Amino acid sequence: xxxxxxxxxxxxxxxxxxxxxxxxxxxxxxxxxxxxxxxxxxxxxxxxxxxxxxxxxxxxxxxxxxxxxxxxxxxxxxxxxxxxx
Amino acid sequence: xxxxxxxxxxxxxxxxxxxxxxxxxxxxxxxxxxxxxxxxxxxxxxxxxxxxxxxxxxxxxxxxxxxxxxxxxxxxxxxxxxxxxxxxxxxxxxxxxxxxxxxxxxxxxxxxxxxxxxxxxxxxxxxxxxxxxxxxxxxxxxxxxxxxxxxxxxxxxxxxxxxxxxxxxxxxxxxxxxxxxxxxxxxxxxxxxxxxxxxxxxxxxxxxxxxxxxxxxxxxxxxxxxxxxxxxxxxxxxxxxxxxxxxxxxxxxxxxxxx
Numbered sequence: 001x002x003x004x005x006x007x008x009x010x011x012x013x014x015x016x017x018x019x020x021x022x023x024x025x026x027x028x029x030x031x032x033x034x035x036x037x038x039x040x041x042x043x044x045x046x047x048x049x050x051x052x053x054x055x056x057x058x059x060x061x062x063x064x065x066x067x068x069x070x071x072x073x074x075x076x077x078x079x080x081x082x083x084x085x
Numbered sequence: 086x087x088x089x090x091x092x093x094x095x096x097x098x099x100x101x102x103x104x105x106x107x108x109x110x111x112x113x114x115x116x117x118x119x120x121x122x123x124x125x126x127x128x129x130x131x132x133x134x135x136x137x138x139x140x141x142x143x144x145x146x147x148x149x150x151x152x153x154x155x156x157x158x159x160x161x162x163x164x165x166x167x168x169x170x171x172x173x174x175x176x177x178x179x180x181x182x183x184x185x186x187x188x189x190x191x192x193x194x195x196x197x198x199x200x201x202x203x204x205x206x207x208x209x210x211x212x213x214x215x216x217x218x219x220x221x222x223x224x225x226x227x228x229x230x231x232x233x234x235x236x237x238x239x240x241x242x243x244x245x246x247x248x249x250x251x252x253x254x255x256x257x258x259x260x261x262x263x264x265x266x267x268x269x270x271x272x273x274x275x276x277x278x279x280x281x282x283x284x285x286x287x288x289x290x291x292x293x294x295x296x297x298x299x300x301x302x303x304x305x306x307x308x309x310x311x312x313x314x315x316x317x318x319x320x321x322x323x324x325x326x327x328x329x330x331x332x333x334x335x336x337x338x339x340x341x342x343x344x
Contacts, residue, residue: 013160025275029274
């Protein structure tokens with residue numbers, strides 16, 4: 001039996017949430033690799049240990065939190081009804 | 086006593102064509118492609134019937150079930166029709182590769198070569214996705230498809246606006262754009278390492294069990310690997326679909342307009 005559009009949208013939202021859950025770990029690890037790794041390389045290049053490692057670490061924490069927030073918001077938006085103009 | 090040799094992390098070259106090394110995963114991927122091609126040619130020869138029977142019934146059921154599931158995930162039939170060919174191809178290719186990797190002869194028939202004074206067996210066939218290059222290639226295809234669909238459905242401004250925001254007008258939006266860019270790399274890493282990790286771990290597990298107790302004991306693990314092969318193919322296809330859906334959904338107010 002065909003579902004109504006609202007129920008279909010809710011189903012889609014739930015599946016997107018599963019997708020987010022499957023990817024959450026990688027979303028947190030990637031900024032650490034990018035910013036943390038960048039910090040390590042910069043420190044090696046500029047011989048400034050441990051300044052950029054700390055900067056990279058803080059940036060990666062902020063970025064990881066930000067990515068999780070943005071992705072969660074995307075899924076929440078998907079399930080909302082369109083705004084009336 | 087026989088010595089246990091764990092499988093290598095990278096695929097091994099079997100022969101060379103000029104400078105180009107043909108690796109065992111190359112051979113397997115060509116074989117997988119041939120199996121799909123033969124199946125398609127066989128189905129085409131049978132001709133499409135309005136009232137299905139036999140093999141047509143089976144394939145209609147398979148395609149119908151996949152379409153219903155994908156439609157449930159996307160929640161929009163028009164979009165599902167656009168995404169269906171690429172996602173289904175990925176699913177069928179991954180599941181077939183994973184299951185072919187469990188056939189006898191994979192990893193066990195090969196050429197003995199001497200490396201650094203040791204005799205080692207270079208298998209002629211190796212499970213496709215037990216090589217990180219293959220999983221990364223498929224991840225690249227999947228992430229590129231997201232960008233192509235994103236640009237084609239939201240336009241240059243709509244999709245590009247997710248990543249590039251004027252920092253003078255909207256500094257927070259600019260930072261979020263950078264995060265979105267970083268998360269594109271996260272997609273590639275998550276796709277490639279999840280599939281590679283599961284398939285490679287399965288290979289090692291089967292090898293260890295077969296080495297410890299060669300008869301009967303590996304059977305339940307083969308069952309487990311058949312299940313893992315299916316689940317990983319489904320997860321890869323499902324995640325591609327979710328990313329495609331998110332890529333074709335605009336941010337904030339745009340989202341409502343495009344939905």
